[in-house]
Amino acid sequence: MDFLDEGEYVTRREAMVTTQIMQRGILEKRLLDAMRTVPRHLFVPKGYRRYAYSDHPLPIGEGQTISQPYMVALMTNLLELKGGENVLEIGTGSGYQAAVLAHLVREVHTVEIIPEVAENARKILKNLGYANVFLHIGDGSFGWPECAPYDGIIVTAAARETPKGLLEQLKPTGCLVIPTGGPSLQHIEKWTRERGEWVSESILAVSFVPLRGAEGWTRDEWPI
Ligand code: SAH
Numbered sequence: 001m002d003f004l005d006e007g008e009y010v011t012r013r014e015a016m017v018t019t020q021i022m023q024r025g026i027l028e029k030r031l032l033d034a035m036r037t038v039p040r041h042l043f044v045p046k047g048y049r050r051y052a053y054s055d056h057p058l059p060i061g062e063g064q065t066i067s068q069p070y071m072v073a074l075m076t077n078l079l080e081l082k083g084g085e086n087v088l089e090i091g092t093g094s095g096y097q098a099a100v101l102a103h104l105v106r107e108v109h110t111v112e113i114i115p116e117v118a119e120n121a122r123k124i125l126k127n128l129g130y131a132n133v134f135l136h137i138g139d140g141s142f143g144w145p146e147c148a149p150y151d152g153i154i155v156t157a158a159a160r161e162t163p164k165g166l167l168e169q170l171k172p173t174g175c176l177v178i179p180t181g182g183p184s185l186q187h188i189e190k191w192t193r194e195r196g197e198w199v200s201e202s203i204l205a206v207s208f209v210p211l212r213g214a215e216g217w218t219r220d221e222w223p224i
Helices: 006-024 029-037 046-051 069-078 096-102 115-127 164-168
Strands: 058-061 064-066 086-090 107-112 133-137 150-155 170-181 186-194 197-206
Touching: 006 029, 006 069, 029 069, 029 096, 046 058, 058 115, 069 096, 069 170, 069 186, 069 197, 086 096, 096 107, 096 115, 096 133, 107 115, 115 133, 164 170
Parallel strands: 086 107, 086 150, 107 133, 150 170
Antiparallel strands: 058 064, 170 186, 186 197
């Protein structure tokens, strides 16, 4: 089987944090500690475990991917979490990003539109004992108003443009991090409120799978 010794995973995880995250300028202590702790190899399909700490995304089935470790670090860092927050993630995927957030905040709500993907993530998060992650199955392209308001919202699939409903589910001090754009080009945007208005800043060109659902891309527009 494609498994390594537990110690080897720890070594690779430490190297991932140093070379992929810290050396690229992300030095947020609590975040680095969370990424040193979460066993990323348990969030990828068994055959990919030895690649779990490599510097790229990996397939997780159903055409979806677990994001590159640096992308998880970058987007989480943009949320400027201090502890005690209520955070929403749209696009649970493997559950890895939700697990990282679980170390940093009080409560994580995460929404996944593909039931099989959601059930897989639920199993992994449960086995690892993440009691502050609440997984919801459904279309998160409108956010998840039932558990609002949020201090932070992170979207891990590419939206055509920022669904305005998401901003309404944030506290006035809240922050939204979302990739927007189409099949060929997307940017991470960070939204915060300044003098009573939501304003966005474009951070970095990226490549994500499409956001589906009512506010998302159709398969005709963006097949994968
Ligand atoms: N954050 C994930 C990676 C996400 S991949 C991780 O850590 O592994 C993007 C995920 O978003 C996919 O699983 C996809 O099914 C999901 N998704 C796409 N559109 C969605 C929508 N409208 N609502 C909820 N989830 C959605």
